[in-house]
Amino acid sequence: MTVITTYQCTAACKDCCFECTPAITAKLSEQEIIAAIQAAITEYPDIQLVVFSGGECFMLKDALFNAIAFATNLGRRTRCVTNAYWAKSISNAEKTAFRLTQAGITEINISTGLDHQRWVPENAVVNAVTALHRAGIY
Numbered sequence: 070m071t072v073i074t075t076y077q078c079t080a081a082c083k084d085c086c087f088e089c090t091p092a093i094t095a096k097l098s099e100q101e102i103i104a105a106i107q108a109a110i111t112e113y114p115d116i117q118l119v120v121f122s123g124g125e126c127f128m129l130k131d132a133l134f135n136a137i138a139f140a141t142n143l144g145r146r147t148r149c150v151t152n153a154y155w156a157k158s159i160s161n162a163e164k165t166a167f168r169l170t171q172a173g174i175t176e177i178n179i180s181t182g183l184d185h186q187r188w189v190p191e192n193a194v195v196n197a198v199t200a201l202h203r204a205g206i207y
Contacts, residue, residue: 080188099132141173153197162200
């Protein structure tokens with residue numbers, strides 16, 4: 070199951086598959102995300118993985134971590150797709166990795182490349198990968 074949490078993003082890549090930008094402010098609430106996960110798992114109990122994507126799902130802050138924990142507590146694996154904007158410093162990256170570990174995240178996919186690097190420095194991606202690896206998050 071994939072939850073497109075928002076079309077808002079910290080980047081405005083010209084080739085974004087979802088056409089996300091910072092200007093789009095609509096997002097799902099924590100309650101909407103949790104209700105969608107519960108409904109999907111009730112209807113399709115064989116769902117094994119819940120993916121949080123967007124836009125930039127980390128812009129949801131606490132709501133994202135709570136939704137990850139909810140899906141984890143239902144026995145599902147969880148994944149986030151992110152551009153790693155939240156890892157501009159190693160300290161921030163480590164704090165986020167710790168919160169992800171506490172929520173029970175299974176894995177992270179980091180979207181990067183030339184378009185992303187216009188908006189998110191390469192160093193943020195390196196910090197994210199370093200912190201996630203140290204935390205045992207693949």
